[in-house]
Amino acid sequence: MKRFNLLHGILLATAASISLLNVAHADDALKMELTANQVIKNADGKTVYSPVRTAPAGTVIQYKATYTNTVNNDINDLMVTLPIPANMTFTGEANPASAQASIDGKNYADMPLMRKIDGKMIKVPYSEYRTLRWNIKLLPAKKAAAVALNTVVNK
Structure with a gap:
């Protein structure tokens, strides 16, 4: 059974994907932590997240990026x-739901x-989504905000 390393490839792309529209802040004003967790429904029907490094095809994985403002000024x-890794398919679940999507990263x-x-408008399949984007309107001093997306490991 083929297993995929889940954080491989997404770290560099994510680290390069943060843009401050207000450029008056120092480069070290923001810290980002990325986690990959398997999404599991427990016996009570509640969703549980379990850290995972590799997973077989068909596994639902949530990528979560937590951004911490390390300075005494609001951002x-x-x-x-x-980014959605090449070996993954977006499930349509994003948090916050205000995310925008792209099939070309631009x-x-x-x-x-x-x-x-x-002549008819149709939905683009989630399998074509390559990147999600969020605008965090305000990240207060010394506070954190998180964004997440769910994917399925491709066969």
């Missing part, structure tokens, strides 16, 4: 993105993404 309009729109085929 406004923080734009953050999380052009973003509210979800669900739509395209016109034969």
Whole structure:
């Protein structure tokens, strides 16, 4: 059974994907921590998250990025993105739900993404989503905010 290393490849892309619209802050004003957790429904039907490094095809994995403001000033309009690894398919679940999506990493729109085929608007399959983006309007001094997306390991 093939297993995938879940954090491989997403770390560099995520580290490069943080942009401060208010550029008056120092480079070290923001700390990011990325985790990968298997999404499991327990016997009570509640969702449980379990840290995981590798997983077989079909496993649901949540990628969560926590951004911590390390300075004594608020950060406004923080734009953050999380790429969807090539060996994964987005499930449609994002937190917060205000995320925008992209199939090319350049052009973003509210979800669900739509395209016109034969004069009709249809939903773009989640398998084509490559990146999600959030705008954190305000990250107060010394506080943290998290964004997350769920994926399934491809076969």
